[in-house]
Amino acid sequence: MWAFIHKLGSPKWxxxxxAKLQPWFWAAAALLIVTxxxxxxxxxxxxxxxGNSFRIIYVHVPAAFLAQSIFIAMAVSGLVFMVWKIKVADMAAAVMAPLGAAMTFVALFSGAVWGVPTWGTWWMWDARLTSMLILLFLYLGVIALRGAFTSRDSASRAASVLAMVGxxxxxxxxxxxxxxYTLHQPASFTLTSRPAMPTEMWLPLVIMVLGFYSFFIALTLMRTRSEILRREANKRWVQDLVNGQVEEAR
Structure with a gap:
């Protein structure tokens, strides 16, 4: 186990x-989201x-799940970076933040669209909506901190601390x-109780949630690879890789 974690911390490995995992997650994301x-x-x-307005749940719920999960992943990555100084963890946290912010915005926007026919209002300052808005501000704060320091290490530490606190x-x-008290309904389904909706309604929701998570993993792998090339540009293995690709293109 520790040997695998040690390998995971190697940018080259x-x-x-x-590169081997990424196509599988892209394929899974496409299949699951389309289905x-x-x-x-x-x-x-x-x-x-x-009526049919409930169908926005198939975008709203996966986006809300993913927005929260990405922030937890950022906090864990920040902890790993702060404690064990694993650079790949910080690279992954850096590329997760924009997607997390986007998913939070999608959750807030789709929830507002859903709220008009359901609640009669697009926004209310209740606990669920306000705490999701705070999550968006936290994401924007993490992104801003990474661009506010001239030192990459200082920026990484500041962003990691904010993620862990947030x-x-x-x-x-x-x-x-x-x-x-909130207008927002409780969870539509949980792992510990029977879903409140019929199978033909919650099963496609589960498929969409899995599709969103597959998309997140695939995109994170792709963008982390790009971040590795950017940060490790002076390393010999990266230069050999780039030179090899140039030779193949000729």
Whole structure:
């Protein structure tokens, strides 16, 4: 186990193994998202209360799940970087932040669109919505910190600290519907209880969630590979790799 973690911390090894994994996750993402979208938007029955407006759940819920999960992954990567000085962890955290911010925005926007026909308002300052907005600001803060320092190490440490401190917002988002009064409905399904919706409605949602996570992994692998080449440009193995690609192109 420790040998694998040690290898994972090697930019050269990570660059090689991610090249093999990346196509599989891209393929899984495409298959799952297309299947889930067609099933959820075209074949799942309309909700007895919300009608067809409920179908935005197939974008809103996966985006909200992913927004929270990416921030947790950033915090864990920041901890690994701070404690064990593993550069690949910091590179991964750096490339995760823009996608996390985008997913948070998608969750907020789709939730607002959903709220108009469902609640009669596009926004309300309740606990769930406010804590998700705070998550967006945290993502923007992490991105800003990485560009605010001339020293890359200082920027990485500052961004890692903010991610580790900001992760306390994740359980607030999750349990806000239980702790405070909110218009937001409880979780549609959990791992410990039977889903509140019919199988033909929640199964495509599960497929979409898996598709979004596959997309996240594939994109993170791809962008981390690019970040490795950028940061390790002076290393011999990167120069040999680039020279080899140039020779093949001739």
């Amino acid at each position: 990570f660059y090689g193994i991610s 889930g979208s067609l099933w959820g938007l075209a074949f799942a029955p309309a909700d007895y209360q919300q 992760v306390i917002n994740i359980p607030i988002i999750k349990y806000s519907v239980d702790w405070w």
